[in-house]
Amino acid sequence: MSTQELIRQFDPGQDNLLNILHALQNTHPQSYLTEEALEETARYLKMTKAAVFGVAGYYSMFSLKPRGRHIIRICISPVCEIMKGNSMIPVIEGVLGIKTGETTKDGLFTLETAECLGQCHEAPSMMINDKVFNHLSEERIREVITNFRSQKS
Ligand code: FES
CATH class of the missing domain: 3.40.30.10 (Glutaredoxin)
Structure with a gap:
């Protein structure tokens, strides 16, 4: 499943941001949020990139760099x-x-x-x-x- 397909499984409401970020991270083989995935999320939720990157960077449960299996x-x-x-x-x-x-x-x-x-x-x-x-x-x-x-x- 592509990143776009995964994101579009969720309703496009901004209250789904954390759910989408969890799904993206959990399905990435290196357990992290890529820049492309965050940008795609921002477009889908009609949010600024800064807002999405800010949330992803705020919570320690999210990683912005590749991690181990x-x-x-x-x-x-x-x-x-x-x-x-x-x-x-x-x-x-x-x-x-x-x-x-x-x-x-x-x-x-x-x-x-x-x-x-x-x-x-x-x-x-x-x-x-x-x-x-x-x-x-x-x-x-x-x-x-x-x-x-x-x-x-
Ligand atoms: S302080 Fe370590 S599990 Fe609670």
Whole structure:
């Protein structure tokens, strides 16, 4: 399905902007919003490009640059921090060989931080794509990432 076809599945009301942006990002193989897709969205919703780009840039859930197939979000909110969640960041960075905010050269993983994932009772926590992983430890992180690496799709 083309970008135009995907956008036209929604009614052309401006209150559909976030829905369209989510759909565009979720269906892009590199999980991000391209400039062309944002321009097409602006035309369809009869909004200025600046307004659409402004919304896309405002929310941390949207990315304006290509990301990996698997997006790792490590929680940096207070409960996870108290439970040593921050010490898990260098572990993940070491396993992946990248810094937070970067994507691995093979395009498999992007590492990002996130605010509370609603898993405080089982902190520290992270998400990979839509899946939550709790009680993080160095060993658990290595195991989880190894499992994702071995997935074929
Ligand atoms: S503070 Fe990390 S899940 Fe709530």
